[in-house]
Amino acid sequence: MNAYTHKVQYYETDKMGVTHHSNYIRWMEEARTDYMEQMGYSYQKLETLGVISPVVGIECSYKASTTYADIITIKVEIEELTGVKLKVKYTMTKEDGTLAFEGISTHCFLGEGGKIVRLKNEVPELYEAFKNSMDK
Numbered sequence: 001m002n003a004y005t006h007k008v009q010y011y012e013t014d015k016m017g018v019t020h021h022s023n024y025i026r027w028m029e030e031a032r033t034d035y036m037e038q039m040g041y042s043y044q045k046l047e048t049l050g051v052i053s054p055v056v057g058i059e060c061s062y063k064a065s066t067t068y069a070d071i072i073t074i075k076v077e078i079e080e081l082t083g084v085k086l087k088v089k090y091t092m093t094k095e096d097g098t099l100a101f102e103g104i105s106t107h108c109f110l111g112e113g114g115k116i117v118r119l120k121n122e123v124p125e126l127y128e129a130f131k132n133s134m135d136k
Contacts, residue, residue: 001038001133004031004074008066018065024101025058028090031074032105035088039129049123050111053086057106063099071095078134083118084108086130 012023036042046053066072073093080087085108092101109117119127 001035001076004034004076006030006072006074008068008070008072010068013068018067019070021060021062024060024062024092024103027072027074027092028058028088028103028105031076031090032088035076035133039133041126041129046126049126051117051119051123051126052110053107054110055105056108057104059104061102063101064094066092066094066100072100078130079104081127081130081134083120083127084116 006027008019008023012019014020033043036046071094073095075091075093077089077091078086079089085106088105088107090101090103090105091099092103094100109119109123111117111122117123119130
């Protein structure tokens with residue numbers, strides 16, 4: 001899968017001139033959405049399948065500051081896939097290769113009425129798409 005690139009915007013920085021910490025979580029979502037689109041499964045497609053994938057956990061480790069106009073490359077990897085849980089790992093680097101951030105988001109899969117969806121059994125094509133993306 002191709003990495004996702006984000007250019008730090010002025011409004012994403014704080015009075016000290018560095019990127020506000022909350023933006024990294026937004027970038028995780030941008031990169032995850034792009035990754036899933038590369039798999040052929042946009043959020044719109046998930047919804048047509050009757051599946052949503054809410055975030056149930058976030059882990060963040062800030063390694064180096066980023067500032068306005070920095071180009072950030074975000075590598076996304078599926079770290080764990082079970083029948084009901086997905087763990088996604090994010091590695092963000094600056095143009096010079098400096099590691100800026102590492103994070104993990106944990107997701108579940110829900111269907112109508114908030115019922116847990118077991119992907120492998122109930123939406124096997126989506127399960128296989130995630131599984132296949134782990135090999136790329």
